[in-house]
Amino acid sequence: MSTVSRRRAKRRARPRNSLRATFSGLAAIAEKPPMSNQKQPSQQKPAGNAPASAISPTRAENYPEWYQQVVRAAELAETSDVRGCMVIKPWGYALWENIQRSLDKMFKDTGHKNAYFPLFIPLSYFEKEAEHVEGFAKECAVVTHHRLKPGTKADGKQGLVPDGELQEPLVVRPTSETIIGASFAKWVESYRDLPLLINQWANVVRWEMRTRLFLRTAEFLWQEGHTAHATRDEAMEETLKMLEVYADFAENWMAMPVIKGEKTEGERFPGAVNTYCIEALMQDRKALQAGTSHFLGQNFAHASDIKFSDAEGKISHAWTTSWGVSTRLIGGMIMTHADDDGMVLPPRLAPSHVVIIPVTHKPETAQAVLDYCNRLAADLRKIPYAGRTVDVEVDNRDIRGGDKAWQWIKKGIPLRVEVGPRDMAEDSVFMARRDRAHKDKVAVKRDEFVATVTQILEDMQSTLFARAKAHREHNTKRIDSRAEFEAFFGAKQEEDGAAAAQGGFALVHYAPDRKVEDELKAKFAVTCRCIPLEGADEPGSCIFTGKPTTRRAVFAKAY
RNA sequence: CGGGGUGUAGCUCAGCUUGGUAGAGCGCUUGCUUCGGGAGCAAGAGGCCGCAGGUUCAAAUCCUGUCACCCCGACCA
Numbered sequence: 001m002s003t004v005s006r007r008r009a010k011r012r013a014r015p016r017n018s019l020r021a022t023f024s025g026l027a028a029i030a031e032k033p034p035m036s037n038q039k040q041p042s043q044q045k046p047a048g049n050a051p052a053s054a055i056s057p058t059r060a061e062n063y064p065e066w067y068q069q070v071v072r073a074a075e076l077a078e079t080s081d082v083r084g085c086m087v088i089k090p091w092g093y094a095l096w097e098n099i100q101r102s103l104d105k106m107f108k109d110t111g112h113k114n115a116y117f118p119l120f121i122p123l124s125y126f127e128k129e130a131e132h133v134e135g136f137a138k139e140c141a142v143v144t145h146h147r148l149k150p151g152t153k154a155d156g157k158q159g160l161v162p163d164g165e166l167q168e169p170l171v172v173r174p175t176s177e178t179i180i181g182a183s184f185a186k187w188v189e190s191y192r193d194l195p196l197l198i199n200q201w202a203n204v205v206r207w208e209m210r211t212r213l214f215l216r217t218a219e220f221l222w223q224e225g226h227t228a229h230a231t232r233d234e235a236m237e238e239t240l241k242m243l244e245v246y247a248d249f250a251e252n253w254m255a256m257p258v259i260k261g262e263k264t265e266g267e268r269f270p271g272a273v274n275t276y277c278i279e280a281l282m283q284d285r286k287a288l289q290a291g292t293s294h295f296l297g298q299n300f301a302h303a304s305d306i307k308f309s310d311a312e313g314k315i316s317h318a319w320t321t322s323w324g325v326s327t328r329l330i331g332g333m334i335m336t337h338a339d340d341d342g343m344v345l346p347p348r349l350a351p352s353h354v355v356i357i358p359v360t361h362k363p364e365t366a367q368a369v370l371d372y373c374n375r376l377a378a379d380l381r382k383i384p385y386a387g388r389t390v391d392v393e394v395d396n397r398d399i400r401g402g403d404k405a406w407q408w409i410k411k412g413i414p415l416r417v418e419v420g421p422r423d424m425a426e427d428s429v430f431m432a433r434r435d436r437a438h439k440d441k442v443a444v445k446r447d448e449f450v451a452t453v454t455q456i457l458e459d460m461q462s463t464l465f466a467r468a469k470a471h472r473e474h475n476t477k478r479i480d481s482r483a484e485f486e487a488f489f490g491a492k493q494e495e496d497g498a499a500a501a502q503g504g505f506a507l508v509h510y511a512p513d514r515k516v517e518d519e520l521k522a523k524f525a526v527t528c529r530c531i532p533l534e535g536a537d538e539p540g541s542c543i544f545t546g547k548p549t550t551r552r553a554v555f556a557k558a559y
Numbered sequence: 560c561g562g563g564g565u566g567u568a569g570c571u572c573a574g575c576u577u578g579g580u581a582g583a584g585c586g587c588u589u590g591c592u593u594c595g596g597g598a599g600c601a602a603g604a605g606g607c608c609g610c611a612g613g614u615u616c617a618a619a620u621c622c623u624g625u626c627a628c629c630c631c632g633a634c635c636a
Contacts, residue, residue, distance in 0.1 A: 402596040
């Protein structure tokens with residue numbers, strides 16, 4: 001298109017930026033009875049031009065845009081100049097480090113060891129498992145050259161151009177089953193070498209078409225566990241054990257309730273025999289797959305030739321598993337806990353638990369207040385909490401107190417503590433909790449605050465979980481007919497392009513059927529999230545095909 | 560890969576139709592007054608107008624090419 005016509009088109013199509021387009025999933029948030037336990041500050045505008053909420057637009061106005069603004073305002077991450085890639089900023093990375101630390105401990109406690117495998121996977125390795133190839137082929141970054149040279153007229157390029165073509169292209173790992181399988185094949189000879197329980201913390205690349213910070217980026221950080229076992233049962237046990245670890249982590253550390261379940265065929269990991277997952281419900285009532293654990297059978301053992309001799313000297317292929325969670329968990333935390341004022345961090349994973357804001361605008365008391373704050377910080381930092389000690393920021397930056405407080409609100413720090421000359425005189429602090437309204441502040445004696453800080457944090461942790469769980473329950477519905485199902489989710493898109501009703505979790509009798517799933521996905525953007533592992537069997541008949549079933553499955557729109 | 564759109568200050572954008580030598584808001588810096596919840600006034604810094612060609616006395620603006628990014632679809636932790 002020429003420059004002219006582009007420009008003209010721009011002028012014609014003026015009413016763009018329908019940023020405020022209303023979001024029909026609004027009810028989910030507007031109602032959200034359990035989400036606001038404190039009395040609202042009755043929407044009265046704070047002094048000046050300050051907006052009613054720190055994040056604009058609000059969740060009800062435009063949820064996807066709200067999400068992006070929270071990521072930005074909380075300084076968790078930003079987009080980079082590299083297509084589809086994000087820069088994880090210190091506050092966001094510290095959150096990831098805390099996720100890593102907590103999960104890593106759980107992996108070690110279940111007998112796993114960390115190792116590191118190459119980023120580059122020879123194409124020939126990748127080709128070994130047919131379904132695996134098919135599943136990932138379309139989203140691979142491929143390294144084809146190993147050198148650069150100055151461009152020439154003949155190349156029609158200036159600057160540097162790739163040179164030195166590789167004999168065999170290298171795939172930038174989208175996942176590591178094949179490269180780790182190659183190592184496992186060498187490491188495993190005897191049944192005495194099994195089980196082999198390995199985990200890797202790494203980055204992976206999947207050349208996604210559409211990206212969203214933390215939820216889907218071309219490069220992301222994750223952990224991938226890979227294990228090999230002598231028997232099918234043992235491998236299956238491992239698969240489910242790690243699913244349990246993920247569920248435990250999600251609920252007890254992230255304060256994000258999850259449903260453990262098994263994926264249907266269409267949603268299975270390419271190359272897996274069974275895929276299990278944890279699924280969470282976000283505030284806009286869309287589901288998020290927050291972690292997966294795969295029983296790989298002997299598929300990859302065959303592909304990579306992972307063989308061992310058993311006690312009788314008979315050679316057989318090992319049974320393998322793989323399981324992973326990624327930086328997507330951070331997206332899940334945002335969409336589970338954050339509000340219209342920004343991020344809300346579950347205390348056990350918060351990069352920092354307490355910010356102390358010295359009120360030092362009177363020069364004569366400034367130093368004394370600051371000293372008092374530093375002593376308070378030092379005392380707090382000695383207190384053990386959630387596998388580390390209480391982390392404290394003393395924010396004595398030379399900026400206005402209001403700005404300072406709001407920055408920390410947006411970052412989601414659990415506790416804000418103001419200390420001014422008046423508080424110091426009474427040996428008390430002025431404390432605000434991020435899970436309550438921002439004006440809801442209480443004076444607490446300093447020693448009492450120090451003595452109860454971990455209790456307060458734990459109370460916040462359980463409050464966040466309870467709210468999220470109530471939200472999920474409020475938006476989970478047992479549905480027994482196709483008509484009801486369709487009404488619950490509505491059309492795929494409204495006429496104006498805005499997202500349609502998100503529905504929530506629908507529990508329906510469903511006999512797995514690829515064709516049904518394809519149709520539901522096309523018409524309603526709804527997918528079968530999983531068949532829950534827990535809960536009693538309940539005979540019924542599939543609402544789509546009438547076939548007999550023994551359990552209900554979970555359907556939802558999903559990220 | 561299809562369909563649509565956009566590149567101008569750190570950010571969000573105006574200016575382009577009808578060419579005349581660069582604008583606003585926010586942010587940033589400085590000063591004064593404010594200051595226990597997002598301040599006010601004043602001054603200031605900051606731009607190869609995505610890139611390369613072309614037309615013209617003159618190009619952010621017109622023409623040609625090119626690159627990048629965004630949105631919708633297919634795909635997806």
